Amino acid sequence: MTDLTQELPVALEPPPPATSGLLGWLRANLFSSVLNSILTVLAVAFLAVTIPPLVRWSLIDAVWTAPNSRACRGAGACWAFIHEKLRFIFFGTFPYEEQWRPLLVIVIFIAMIMASCDRRLWGRRLALVWFGGLVAVGILMWGGVLGLTYVGGELWGGLPLTLILSTVGMAFAFPLAILLALGRRSRLPAVRMICVAYIELIRGVPLITVLFMASVMLPLFLPTGVTIDKLLRAQAALILFAAAYLAEIVRGGLQAIPKGQIEAADALGLGYWRQTRLIVLPQALAMVIPPLVNTFIGTFKDTTLVLIIGLFDFLGAIIASLNDANWRGTSVEGYVFAAAIFFCFCFFMSRYSQMLEREFNKGRGR
């Protein structure tokens, strides 16, 4: 009764020749029907027309060094602009001699994100690493201790600002979202009402409004003499905004859990919080990975809106560089560069989510 498949005498034949190998692949994927053949030809023609000029503009004819934009009036891209402004784009108005500090911050962030990719490392120790890492980021950016000169939040900018706002934003918004989603399904009417009101209110207004209120209106309500750093206010606004969206996604996952799961957990004597942590959330969150990552990517790009309250994130720093009289007419290069960097981060998140999905569904017969 152990393994029936091994005992069955099955003759294994190779597949027919036309269905495997390069020829088979071409036939199956590109020329399986008349319509597909036409589409294949059209797609190849489109690529043949667009790729060469693009390569010529961005690489062959591109100008890599020049003193100003007039000096690189060629047919190609003026990457000299990016080259010239690189440090401002990456580090914003952070004091020039201290820019090794935000550089180190970028390295720390990327290292921590990479370390978090391996699911086997998830646990208390990784949480400690993140806590320590964020403390280190705070010390490096603000300074004022360990012989580092103090740098106020208003001078921060560039990529570290984008990374801090988005990573810290997601790290705090996610647990808040889980609490909101659980609260919205609570049996206690007061808890439920507060959560519904919060989610509907925040979702109903544009992020720009929330940022503006945090930046301009909030100080009006604070007692005189009390000030909160503008950066912290922007960070709080991003957290509150992302949490409302994430909460609805998490709620979708919670609703997909069959009632029998809760009943089985009840019958075993697991209390509400243990059920939630051990039975409900692991299944609910695994189910909603695609929309969760969708919102995370959205949040990452939403951080660029802090520009409107006068913070220069990565994109903001590029836009500010474009105002330089020496570099008129280089906006295409600026935005292409911004797009490329943003794409790298977002594409990474998307690939990572696909890997997670595969891992969560492994061996579950799904």
Add this chain to the structure above:
Amino acid sequence: MTEAPIIELRGVDKWFGQFHVLRNINLEVERGERVVVCGPSGSGKSTMIRCINRLEEHQRGQIIVAGIELTSDMKNIEAVRREVGMVFQQFNLFPHLTVLENLTLAPIWVRKAPKKEAEETARLYLERVRIPEQADKYPGQLSGGQQQRVAIARSLCMKPEIMLFDEPTSALDPEMIKEVLDVMIELAEEGMTMVCVTHEMGFARTVADTMVFMDRGEIVERGPPKEFFANPKSDRTKLFLSQILAH
């Protein structure tokens, strides 16, 4: 000296909205007694046994399990649930955990058993339900009969005093029913207190000390299986038995 019944329902009533689903239910189960509950669908059998571990709330009367009265006090409810195992029609295994993790979860988190000890116990019970080799698989990789046996083992790992079975074989293919019933018969022979809702009359004849017949929310008739099957008193019981034993 007679011991107090381990399960006692006194004048229990329950409504789903306007629908009177349980009417004045009185039932006592002694320690070690095997009770089989049968009746047409919608008669309140499942609702009744789900009241015993408070998966459903009764609205009138008293339910006392292992000396603890079920009220809205969460402490009492959790105390009762620790002593009462339940097996469901749809198995309700946790699909994101392996078989072994399914079995050790409650002992570790509720009974505070050390992980190693919980795993040893779990493997012991897997052996007893005759699937020790499936410990590291996920529930989705098992057949229905295997899943239900895992579910039984999961309940047993909590070392309950009472086992409730809510139509444990109704979702199974015919060839898998026997493997589950065999495990249940073994359990009965070891002296476990059991309350089973089932249509398996052969099983009822083999293990039951008491048969309970329910219809329209009431307990219509009860008695030892010999008498119950040979000469039922109520017309409703006769009708039900003639339908279920006809083929």
